[in-house]
Amino acid sequence: MERSSGKRRYDETLLAVVIILIAIGLVMLYSTSSYNGEVKFHDPFYYLKKQGFATFVGFLGMVIVSRVDYHRWAVLAIPGYLTAIALSVAVMFFGDEYNGSKRWLSLGPVSFQPSEFAKVAVILFLAWSVTKYAKKMDKFRTLVLAMLPVLPIAALVGASNLSTAIIILGIAVVLIFVASPKYSQFIWMGSAAVAFMAVFLAMESYRLERIAIWRNPEQYEKGYQTLQGLYAIGSGGLFGRGLGNSVQKLGFLPEAQNDMIFSIICEELGLVGAGIIILLFFLLIWRFFVIATKAPDLLGALIASGAMAHMMIQVILNIAVVTNSIPNTGITLPFISYGGTSVLFLLLEMGLVLSVSGLIE
Numbered sequence: 049m050e051r052s053s054g055k056r057r058y059d060e061t062l063l064a065v066v067i068i069l070i071a072i073g074l075v076m077l078y079s080t081s082s083y084n085g086e087v088k089f090h091d092p093f094y095y096l097k098k099q100g101f102a103t104f105v106g107f108l109g110m111v112i113v114s115r116v117d118y119h120r121w122a123v124l125a126i127p128g129y130l131t132a133i134a135l136s137v138a139v140m141f142f143g144d145e146y147n148g149s150k151r152w153l154s155l156g157p158v159s160f161q162p163s164e165f166a167k168v169a170v171i172l173f174l175a176w177s178v179t180k181y182a183k184k185m186d187k188f189r190t191l192v193l194a195m196l197p198v199l200p201i202a203a204l205v206g207a208s209n210l211s212t213a214i215i216i217l218g219i220a221v222v223l224i225f226v227a228s229p230k231y232s233q234f235i236w237m238g239s240a241a242v243a244f245m246a247v248f249l250a251m252e253s254y255r256l257e258r259i260a261i262w263r264n265p266e267q268y269e270k271g272y273q274t275l276q277g278l279y280a281i282g283s284g285g286l287f288g289r290g291l292g293n294s295v296q297k298l299g300f301l302p303e304a305q306n307d308m309i310f311s312i313i314c315e316e317l318g319l320v321g322a323g324i325i326i327l328l329f330f331l332l333i334w335r336f337f338v339i340a341t342k343a344p345d346l347l348g349a350l351i352a353s354g355a356m357a358h359m360m361i362q363v364i365l366n367i368a369v370v371t372n373s374i375p376n377t378g379i380t381l382p383f384i385s386y387g388g389t390s391v392l393f394l395l396l397e398m399g400l401v402l403s404v405s406g407l408i409e
Contacts, residue, residue: 102388113399
């Protein structure tokens with residue numbers, strides 16, 4: 049992308065898709081959460097106001113981050129990595145527990161998920177560290193050394209949030225894969241990842257229970273949410289019941305505004321509406337790929353590749369869970385599911401990618 053008169057010219061397509069997804073997310077969040085907001089808090093706008101505020105702060109952060117040369121953010125790679133570890137440890141000891149998992153830290157009236165910060169921290173840290181090892185990435189020992197710092201974060205996060213640990217490991221593998229000239233070495237890395245997953249599945253009984261629920265949701269009380277989500281998808285048909293006309297969100301599908309919001313999208317907007325949203329995500333991932341291939345240097349390429357891996361893995365996991373293609377993992381749909389921490393750090397991540405696009409000749 050060309051620059052004129054010394055001014056940066058950002059990837060307009062990426063920015064436009066992000067804004068469209070944010071707008072769709074806020075509309076669908078209000079449609080999905082207004083009933084719950086009225087019942088629980090006597091305010092149908094309760095969830096929308098909180099999400100809207102986080103989105104506003106995140107958008108401002110995205111603008112600020114995008115205007116700074118991404119090379120300057122590299123100095124925060126190590127502090128960000130150490131902060132992610134410290135916050136993950138703090139969650140284990142001081143975290144707030146919801147639905148049997150400790151994932152939130154509270155600072156006065158504000159609560160947030162450190163795992164969302166960890167995703168961005170890992171992208172920046174690995175982009176910086178892999179750049180340092182760039183000339184030695186053909187050696188298996190170097191791949192291991194590059195991967196090792198990610199394991200403590202993945203382990204700490206995975207103790208209470210396996211799905212986010214999977215995303216973090218996935219981001220790491222993609223970044224190292226992009227920088228490595230040899231592909232055969234990833235067979236060993238894949239084997240190690242499978243072993244890592246097996247250990248974490250065995251550590252907590254509720255994870256094995258989720259596999260059983262996934263196979264036969266109708267036989268378990270905890271399979272109720274999955275079944276209601278599938279009912280919502282099936283009842284939407286081709287064009288849906290219409291925006292705001294979902295039946296499943298009226299108390300039948302628990303916490304519909306969170307991980308299962310895609311099922312309400314299918315119910316209200318049908319296969320066509322859901323397909324358009326998937327297409328928008330595909331377009332977003334494609335722009336990450338274009339920016340990565342045209343980036344001025346390896347650091348920029350790795351930042352864009354990390355964002356691409358993050359978005360791709362998280363969208364696939366969320367939709368796979370909602371359609372019961374994989375066991376329930378508790379992963380949100382980027383920009384659309386309710387979650388202030390998620391949308392805030394996603395927008396900061398978009399700012400980093402826009403910063404890379406602004407320096408493309």
